[in-house]
Amino acid sequence: xxxxxxxxIHITVSEGASLELRCNYSYGATxxxxxxxxxxxxxxxxxxxxFSGDTLVQGIKGFEAEFKRSQSSFNLRKxxxxxxxxxxxxxxxGASSSNTGKLIFGxxxxxxxxx
Amino acid sequence: xxxxxxxxxxxxxxxxxxxxxxxxxISGHDYLFWYRQTMMRGLELLIYFNNNxxxxxxGMPEDRFSAKMPNASFSTLKIxxxxxxDSAVYFCASSLGxxxxxxxxxxxxxxxx
Numbered sequence: 403x404x405x406x407x408x409x410x411i412h413i414t415v416s417e418g419a420s421l422e423l424r425c426n427y428s429y430g431a432t433x434x435x436x437x438x439x440x441x442x443x444x445x446x447x448x449x450x451x452x453f454s455g456d457t458l459v460q461g462i463k464g465f466e467a468e469f470k471r472s473q474s475s476f477n478l479r480k481x482x483x484x485x486x487x488x489x490x491x492x493x494x495x496g497a498s499s500s501n502t503g504k505l506i507f508g509x510x511x512x513x514x515x516x517x
Numbered sequence: 518x519x520x521x522x523x524x525x526x527x528x529x530x531x532x533x534x535x536x537x538x539x540x541x542x543i544s545g546h547d548y549l550f551w552y553r554q555t556m557m558r559g560l561e562l563l564i565y566f567n568n569n570x571x572x573x574x575x576g577m578p579e580d581r582f583s584a585k586m587p588n589a590s591f592s593t594l595k596i597x598x599x600x601x602x603d604s605a606v607y608f609c610a611s612s613l614g615x616x617x618x619x620x621x622x623x624x625x626x627x628x629x630x
Binding site for chain 1: 521550552559560562565572573608610618619620621622623624
């Protein structure tokens with residue numbers, strides 16, 4: 403069965419500093435991987451996705467993520483954080499082999515940005 | 518397209534009452550998902566449909582919960598009777614086939630008092 407772990411529940415970074423949010427997944431085959439962002443009181447918005455090909459994926463708002471099969475990881479990065487990036491971030495895994503379209507989410511990481 | 522539309526945005530009800538949450542997926546999408554979000558359990562997949570057919574309802578907490586999708590443009594999640602522990606934000610999402618992302622609605626914040 404698919405599962406996702408986001409080890410960091412809460413992260414605080416200073417504005418302008420770099421950011422890395424961790425995501426580890428469990429799945430028998432090559433998964434589909436996603437990062438979503440949720441602002442308070444809002445739904446989830448897709449930041450980026452990985453299906454196949456280049457393991458470094460670019461997304462919206464200056465985010466990128468790297469798929470590392472050997473580490474079962476899909477960490478999200480941003481070189482310089484803006485105050486508007488404060489939100490909750492979710493990593494999700496989809497099952498590629500079963501073709502179900504089912505998405506399983508991690509517990510989320512809350513990002514706080516200090517001025 | 519207006520995106521995934523959920524109604525109501527907020528619902529406050531008394532314990533024991535029936536609650537119905539509604540969702541209109543993005544036109545043309547063939548998958549529809551219902552998720553529940555709480556502080557304790559995060560985002561949980563309750564049930565999902567493919568072409569209006571329920572595929573996996575293993576996440577539905579108990580028999581008090583039921584979901585239907587009578588046609589491609591409408592789905593409901595019903596809780597009867599509701600309990601305070603059902604208080605959560607319920608999200609509906611839709612996607613186009615596999616290997617695509619899910620698009621989320623704004624959610625319904627349910628409070629059962």
